[in-house]
Amino acid sequence: MASCKIIYGTAWKRERTTALVVSAVLNGFRAIDTAAQLKHYREDLVGEALRILQMEHNIKREDLFVQTKYTSIGGQDHSQPLPYNPSDSVAKQVESSVMQSLANLGTSYVDSVLLHSPLDTMPHTLAAWRALMALQDSGKVKEIGICNTYDVRILKMLEEGSGRRVQIVQNRWFEGNYWDQDVCRYCRENDIQYQSFWTLSGSPNLLADASIQTIARAKGYTPAQVLFRLAQLHGITPLSGTTNERHMKEDADVENVDIRLEDENDGQVKAAVDDIRKLVWRL
Numbered sequence: 001m002a003s004c005k006i007i008y009g010t011a012w013k014r015e016r017t018t019a020l021v022v023s024a025v026l027n028g029f030r031a032i033d034t035a036a037q038l039k040h041y042r043e044d045l046v047g048e049a050l051r052i053l054q055m056e057h058n059i060k061r062e063d064l065f066v067q068t069k070y071t072s073i074g075g076q077d078h079s080q081p082l083p084y085n086p087s088d089s090v091a092k093q094v095e096s097s098v099m100q101s102l103a104n105l106g107t108s109y110v111d112s113v114l115l116h117s118p119l120d121t122m123p124h125t126l127a128a129w130r131a132l133m134a135l136q137d138s139g140k141v142k143e144i145g146i147c148n149t150y151d152v153r154i155l156k157m158l159e160e161g162s163g164r165r166v167q168i169v170q171n172r173w174f175e176g177n178y179w180d181q182d183v184c185r186y187c188r189e190n191d192i193q194y195q196s197f198w199t200l201s202g203s204p205n206l207l208a209d210a211s212i213q214t215i216a217r218a219k220g221y222t223p224a225q226v227l228f229r230l231a232q233l234h235g236i237t238p239l240s241g242t243t244n245e246r247h248m249k250e251d252a253d254v255e256n257v258d259i260r261l262e263d264e265n266d267g268q269v270k271a272a273v274d275d276i277r278k279l280v281w282r283l
């Protein structure tokens with residue numbers, strides 16, 4: 001499976017989606033996040049980008065991690081075409097949505113499908129989860145998970161109710177929810193990939209924090225690179241939806257940013273890293 005240390009997010013890009021996804025991949029990203037939700041995403045234009053990458057740049061489908069989502073009716077814009085018939089059962093909706101995603105993306109499989117959030121009731125959420133499991137068993141979907149789930153009990157109930165562990169969680173990770181401590185810890189302890197959004201935009205005070213600034217100055221990185229790298233070093237896979245080519249290069253390369261949690265020689269940097277770890281991860 002393609003590397004997935006940081007993911008290019010395609011929300012809100014509208015008709016610029018194709019050009020930005022091509023540019024993000026040419027600048028180093030190898031993972032792409034979209035959704036079957038026309039309100040915020042143009043999944044069909046991600047598909048167009050995949051075709052261009054293959055035909056014009058010899059970047060094959062299997063070199064990329066492609067992730068999409070099933071969005072329940074409450075999260076859809078009813079004035080636009082839906083990827084399923086809303087009168088169908090939840091299970092049938094999930095199946096139709098994923099089939100529509102495969103058609104939009106022009107691919108026979110996706111690396112991951114996430115429920116965009118828990119549904120209105122736990123039985124509906126479980127029905128949607130079981131439909132994802134069936135798609136995973138068929139080989140059309142490699143990994144399955146859920147977004148916007150801030151209560152560990154929901155993750156446990158999905159596992160207990162279905163016999164299959166959630167494999168990916170995609171959540172808002174920001175200073176307003178104390179960096180989602182409980183869910184992050186649960187994911188770390190249970191080998192679940194935790195994907196973060198709002199990573200930069202949601203933590204302006206953290207980015208301006210003296211410790212982040214100290215590390216950035218001492219190591220010659222930007223505060224954004226420092227925060228993304230610290231997140232990665234704590235098991236988080238950040239999403240970035242940058243539209244700026246310089247930021248694309250910096251973000252795609254963030255796993256090579258030289259910050260150490262242990263064995264840091266520079267005492268000032270070591271103290272600053274420890275401060276951030278205490279503040280964000282309570283370590």
Ligand SMILES: NC(=O)c1ccc[n+]([C@@H]2O[C@H](COP(=O)([O-])OP(=O)(O)OC[C@H]3O[C@@H](n4cnc5c(N)ncnc54)[C@H](OP(=O)(O)O)[C@@H]3O)[C@@H](O)[C@H]2O)c1
Pocket residue numbers: 008009010011012033034116147148170196197198199200201222224225239240241242243244247248250251
């Ligand atoms: N599951 C969900 O419900 C959900 C919700 C929201 C988002 N998402 C996913 O997450 C993706 C990311 O969304 P997001 O809300 O985290 O925000 P975002 O769209 O990534 O925007 C974050 C901001 O960070 C800036 N930025 C990125 N890299 C930077 C760098 N190296 N240095 C300085 N600034 C940088 C961007 O500005 P520039 O453009 O100028 O670089 C942008 O203003 C979305 O596209 C979507 O795929 C999922």
